[in-house]
Amino acid sequence: MSGATTAMKAAFIAIAFGLLAFIAVGLFWFFIGPASPVGFGWYLFAFAAGLTMIVLPCTLPLAFVIVPLSLGKGPVKGLGIALAFGIGVALTLSAYGIVAALVGEVAIGTLGAPLEVVKNWLYFVAGAFAYLFALGEIGLIRFRMPSYTGAAPAIIQKQGDYLKALLLGLFLGNVGVGCPHPATPVILTRIAASGDMFYGWTLFLTHAVGRIIPLLLLAVLAILGVNALSWLVARKDRIERATGWGMAFVAAFILVLGLFTHDWWVNSGQHTLLEEITQEEYFLDIIGARIGTGNVHRHGPEDGVGLFGQPLGWGNWALVFLWVLPIWWYYFKKRRELIGTPVPPPAPQ
Incomplete structure (x- = not known):
């Protein structure tokens, strides 16, 4: 093995x-x-949430595109193609951040709907x-997200x-957008509340970078000769x-939080427990005293009503x-399957 090849392998x-x-x-x-990110923490949250998207069955198919694209063309060119x-x-995913900001600006700013x-x-x-999607993944109901499995348009292939x-990435960037990852509505709500298109674009772009890093890792491992994709497929x-x-x-939890509002969460004790663990009021008291505003973020018993x-x-x-x-449901489904399974006859002596 030449020195250049060894250096290239070491770099990869x-x-x-x-x-x-x-x-x-x-x-x-x-x-x-923290469960409630603030400031720059939203970018960290969006990035980390993107990393977890690789396990979703409507995002994993992108690995079967990026890995073959990067193989057989040399290490440097393969990495460039994967990038x-x-x-x-x-770029495609980040556009959804702009759309969310526009929707938020119209709904909250123009129509006057309360945030x-x-x-x-x-x-x-x-x-x-997301709950229906999860029941489908467990095998309790028939509910699957559609995913694109056809060939790319001819204009891209030429x-x-x-x-x-690049064009394939733009074309397939929509795959997995509809996957009901629990973090997605949280990020989109934050963007909609801001009504800022640049903020929405950068926040969802950060989320998109988190999504593609595991795909790039699979491509780099494939270039090195490590077939990590087969490990994922075997355990899919x-x-x-x-x-x-x-x-x-x-x-x-997200469904109930929307149905019964933040007031329910405060009354349930879960919110108070998290505040005790993070010592939120203690730190906000210190910050409020330093800037002369006091701690305006305090909770007591709420007497509101749910969404309906x-x-x-x-x-x-x-x-x-x-x-x-x-x-x-899962227990009784498996029990019914076991009862309905015929017992094989004893082996002849």
Whole structure:
């Protein structure tokens, strides 16, 4: 092996470890970091949420595009093609941030709809959609997101390698947008509330970068001769089921949060518990004293009503029901399958 080849391989190994480090730190922050990001924390949240999208069955198919594109063309050109594809995906996804900001500006600014009402409806609809999607992943209902599996348009296929990869990324960037990841409505709500198109574009662009980094890692590993895609494919069913169970619990919470509003969350005790853990009021008191505003963010018992006027007290029961339902349903489904399975005859002696 020549010195240049060895140096090239070492560089790609370093790139792979760098991407892996980004993914590890991002996932650690996503699951351990604050539940209510502020300021620059929204960019960290959006980036980390994008990293987790790779396990969704309507995002994983992009790996079957980027890996073949980057193989058989030399390491440097293969990486360049993978980057071009990733840039195309990121540009398409970032456009949704602009759309969300425009919708927020119209709904809140022009039509005068209260931000809390818009936010609650978005949480309710997205949570219900995500819950149905999760039940489909577990195998309890037939509910699958459509994904594009056909050939690219002829005008794309006729282009050069780099331009073809970029156009494919732009064309396929919509794949996975409709996947009901629990973080997506949170990010879109934040963008809509701002009504700022540049902020919406940059925040969702950051989210898109998080989405493509795992895809780039798979491409780099493939260039190095490591077929990580086969590992994912071999465990695809288990990954989908694990994702489905996790999403069922998170989606149920988002659905109930939209249906019974933030007032229910405060009354439920969960919000207060998180504030005790993070010592939110203590730190906000210090900050408020320094800038002379005091701590205006305090919570007490709320006496509002839900999205449709229902009592807030129903919220805890609704959440428990939505959490228990898939467990009960799955248990009886598997039990019925076992009862209906014929017992094989004993082997002849």
